[in-house]
Amino acid sequence: xxxxxxxxDVNSKRKAPTIQDAQEVTRLLVKAFPSVDAVLLCGxxxxxxxxxxxxxxxxxxxxxxxxxxEQLRQAVSERGEHVSVIYYPxxxxxxxxxxxxxxxxxxxxxxxxxYDPLDMLKTVLRQPFVPAVNVAAEIKAHRTKLTPYADPRxxxxxxxxxxxxxxxxxKGVVMLGLAKRGVMEFNREAAFRRxxxxxxxxxxxxxxxxxxxxxxxxxxxxxxxxxxFSYQSADRQMLEAVAAIEALAERAENL
Amino acid sequence: MTLPVAPELFDxxxxxxxxxxQGKVRSTxxxxxxxxxxTFCENFYAQFFQNRLGQPIxxxxxxxxxxxxxxxxxxxxxxxxxxxxxxITWYENLCDIYPSVLALxxxxxxxxxxxxxxxxx
Numbered sequence: 278x279x280x281x282x283x284x285x286d287v288n289s290k291r292k293a294p295t296i297q298d299a300q301e302v303t304r305l306l307v308k309a310f311p312s313v314d315a316v317l318l319c320g321x322x323x324x325x326x327x328x329x330x331x332x333x334x335x336x337x338x339x340x341x342x343x344x345x346x347e348q349l350r351q352a353v354s355e356r357g358e359h360v361s362v363i364y365y366p367x368x369x370x371x372x373x374x375x376x377x378x379x380x381x382x383x384x385x386x387x388x389x390x391x392y393d394p395l396d397m398l399k400t401v402l403r404q405p406f407v408p409a410v411n412v413a414a415e416i417k418a419h420r421t422k423l424t425p426y427a428d429p430r431x432x433x434x435x436x437x438x439x440x441x442x443x444x445x446x447x448k449g450v451v452m453l454g455l456a457k458r459g460v461m462e463f464n465r466e467a468a469f470r471r472x473x474x475x476x477x478x479x480x481x482x483x484x485x486x487x488x489x490x491x492x493x494x495x496x497x498x499x500x501x502x503x504x505x506f507s508y509q510s511a512d513r514q515m516l517e518a519v520a521a522i523e524a525l526a527e528r529a530e531n532l
Numbered sequence: 533m534t535l536p537v538a539p540e541l542f543d544x545x546x547x548x549x550x551x552x553x554q555g556k557v558r559s560t561x562x563x564x565x566x567x568x569x570x571t572f573c574e575n576f577y578a579q580f581f582q583n584r585l586g587q588p589i590x591x592x593x594x595x596x597x598x599x600x601x602x603x604x605x606x607x608x609x610x611x612x613x614x615x616x617x618x619x620i621t622w623y624e625n626l627c628d629i630y631p632s633v634l635a636l637x638x639x640x641x642x643x644x645x646x647x648x649x650x651x652x653x
């Protein structure tokens with residue numbers, strides 16, 4: 278496949294990012310963009326389980342609405358880390374609390390404030406998490422995202438991106454199901470294990486989603502893993518995954 | 533004979549447009565990694581590159597953009613179809629904004645990114 282790089286080539290250039298690296302990146306960002314008001318580290322680097330394939334996940338808020346994540350990434354590109362930036366104009370950052378309950382819960386759970394001179398992060402993240410309404414809405418939204426996968430003919434026998442998306446949707450449903458029960462778990466594998474232990478009758482469905490991980494890693498350019506089956510002509514596997522996610526979502530909605 | 537892109541794929545976009553029109557989809561939070569809009573774009577190019585250009589793609593990133601540029605220049609040099617060249621150019625644009633489009637799934641995003649993505653689809 279024409280995009281696959283030599284594993285040795287990539288390994289030789291990458292190292293696991295650390296919190297210290299993130300602090301240095303933040304210093305560069307703030308220097309290059311004085312309009313930045315807050316920088317929060319989340320994801321595997323914040324959790325302390327990053328490997329050489331991990332991105333450094335930064336949530337950045339700033340007063341300039343025209344700044345783009347590309348510009349921010351450009352400013353730190355010379356350091357060579359894989360930096361993933363989510364940027365919010367500051368006035369909109371607070372709206373996150375209403376719009377994306379699980380994301381806020383994620384930030385509350387593992388976020389590390391690297392730059393917060395206005396105490397904005399401290400204020401937002403100190404608010405109590407009230408999952409009932411928003412989590413239910415997010416589960417519903419995830420179910421809606423399954424609609425394109427109803428007809429396998431749409432994919433012309435190439436199911437790579439479908440299987441990657443279905444992994445993301447399924448993982449989101451599992452985490453939302455846990456959140457609805459008050460369990461905040463944002464490590465994917467741990468979330469699958471926890472959901473299964475709470476819903477042993479859905480073990481097969483969880484495994485069906487979890488086995489799609491290599492497709493997700495392939496598409497997102499992370500450490501390659503052997504594919505459990507070819508993504509060509511995988512219409513049956515796609516439909517089974519959709520059915521599994523539907524079952525998980527139904528349970529998550531009714532928890 | 534395999535078509536370059538399955539006609540049924542366009543149903544994804546039509547349905548998404550109807551959902552937006554009927555107010556079933558909130559704007560930016562519904563964009564992002566798993567939105568029907570991105571499903572359409574990714575699968576359109578996965579099929580197009582595999583079936584029309586004979587070069588399967590597995591990522592949408594700067595490396596794949598470089599390969600796309602190379603392909604586009606080759607096609608142009610051979611006086612290939614203009615429409616194919618245009619479609620590859622749009623793919624290059626998608627590679628540029630892809631990380632920002634994915635970030636939209638995490639919340640509100642920025643006006644700039646939303647407008648670029650809206651233009652593409």
